[in-house]
Amino acid sequence: MSKYDIIVLGSGPGGYVTAIRASQLGFKTAVVEKESLGGVCLNWGCIPTKALLKSAQVFDYLKHAEDYGLTLKDADKDFSKVIQRSRGVADGMSKGVQFLMKKNKIDVIEGFGKIKPGKKIDVDGKEYSADHIIIATGARSRELPSLKQDGKKVIGYREAMSLDKQPKSMIVVGSGAIGVEFAHFYNAMGTEVTIVEFLPNLVPLEDEDVSKQFERSFKKAGIKVMTSSSVESLDTSGKGVKAKVKTKKGEETLEADIVLSAVGIKSNLENIGLEDVGIVVDKDKIMVNDWYQTNIPGYYAIGDVVPGPALAHVASAEGITCVEKIKGLHVEAIDYGNIPGCTYASPEIASVGMTEKQAKEAGYELKVGKFPFTASGKAKAAGTPDGFVKVIFDAKYGEWLGCHMIGAGVTDMIAEAVLGRKLETTGHEVLKAIHPHPTMSEAVMEAVADAYGEVIHL
């Protein structure tokens, strides 16, 4: 039986990053993977969707070339080549992880892993043991009884990013990041898209101002938006799909070629030996402490299988924290209040910390500032004046409670707020940190200035 210091079950951004950090720390490490290295993120999530969205953006530029004084005739797309490009990018990234495993002398064990008592793991009949076993098996598309996926007419995200043929019409159910990214992509490609959201706002976890602006942009782009609505049942017996949708005004029947279910995720917890080992699971998540230890010594869990935001950067950070703690380093527990969330539709959304509503409910007195991109020279020059930056400070001590952005490229701007908050920066310091001109990032400085009555360009 092969013996390791650490075996990681699953090689997503949780698992493979954990394995690399473990190896850096001197642990003899192996990672077990049943599919492709890189997990959902590299193969079926973050990366291939961003490749699709890039094609949508380029196509959009081509369609609007005249706005930039350029003449271009007959801009068109080749849907299968768009998909092919995305798959190629994903494959390349997965190969990159293969290289990283080799470089860091991590053994990759291919197959389905099942943990066993005694800190052992069975991979397709072969047994391995380790001092520490880290479960990072991730998640998959959640199925609702009213939205049973058949992979053809009722699909999940995997099919949505690998369809052979572009549907003429699509109903997207759910308006979290995954739902709106696909809604934007298919709409930009020319599919007629309807998005159905159960809650009153699109991207319901975001600050209400952001959600409202986002909804306006989606409607302007030609997407049919149905909020406070839910799909009750589907009829797939005909050529396409008929969806019965309950709305505030009554029931409506929608017809489309395809329904994309984007109603959340379900952890991969089945048949991996949790019951045999006695690991506690609650509400579809493995229970862990601040150091990702389960209730059974020697077994840990990180990433989408534990509570907290299901995001790649969170999975990676959890894994790093977990192995650094195992090593005995002085480690800080992750601050789940300072995790950025990004949505890469058009316009993009990026946020960190509390929304205005949450900050008010928490009893803070607030200083709120907002700077619209219509007043930004860079945004105007780029032809992307939609959106704004909104900052929320505690009026008493100046703590930066939240930052919410919507607009072109904001997903690359949110790290400033994350770092500022991590360093317990005050608004004054952000104001005195000179931001380059002309950039979209000036909007952060101006929004802070607005909060303190010092805004220049409004």
Ligand SMILES: Cc1cc2nc3c(=O)[nH]c(=O)nc-3n(C[C@H](O)[C@H](O)[C@H](O)COP(=O)(O)OP(=O)(O)OC[C@H]3O[C@@H](n4cnc5c(N)ncnc54)[C@H](O)[C@@H]3O)c2cc1C
């Ligand atoms: C369409 C989509 C877009 C997304 N976009 C973003 C984004 O832009 N930014 C972001 O931060 N997050 C994004 N996410 C979320 C992100 O992909 C996940 O949060 C992240 O992949 C979780 O990492 P993980 O390591 O926990 O699990 P996963 O990435 O799910 O990896 C788990 C791995 O474990 C393997 N595995 C499972 N069970 C076993 C077993 N028994 N034996 C062996 N191997 C096993 C699986 O095959 C898989 O490779 C997106 C998700 C989706 C679906």
